[in-house]
Amino acid sequence: MIKSELVQKIAQANPHLYQRHVELIVNTVLEEITQALSRGDRVELRGFGAFSVKNRPARTGRNPRTGAKVSVEQKFVPFFKTGKEMRERLNGGKL
């Protein structure tokens, strides 16, 4: 499923809403999560999962082809941990 299909499904379930409003709703949800993560905040959605930001400290890497040392700057990467209910649903209620 891609974003436009998600929008379509929600629009079908809510015939009183314009498709562009549904699009705005989906985008607002994703934008809010993105903004939270850019502030370094955590996003916890019970039953679904939690998004957080992990710090990757600066390190000296190597160009695998030439073996030359290169400095890799510190960076932040988004991380998602699956929620308990979601994990159970993926495994037919077990785990």
Add this chain to the structure above:
Amino acid sequence: MGEKTVTRADLCEAVYQTVGLSRTESADLVELVLSEVADCLEKGETVKLSSFGSFVVRAKGERIGRNPKTGEEVPIEPRRVLVFKPSAVLKQRINNGAADKTD
């Protein structure tokens, strides 16, 4: 980092402020977005949300694990796990935002 935890309530508030529906309806719609994504993943289907990232369901085979306390071998059953692959846009926005906070 990570001073605050954003929850469903914050997402509902953002939808309420942006879209101009009632609070109740905003909350129902946020819930619907999440449940549609979850339903799709439960079926094993990938969900791709452009400029955000994709959720992929992976099947893991059985393997032998070990209880770290007792050293006892226990089989880990085959299972399905959910993996989130952030898009390039999301990664970039996180680093731009984070760059301001770091000394």
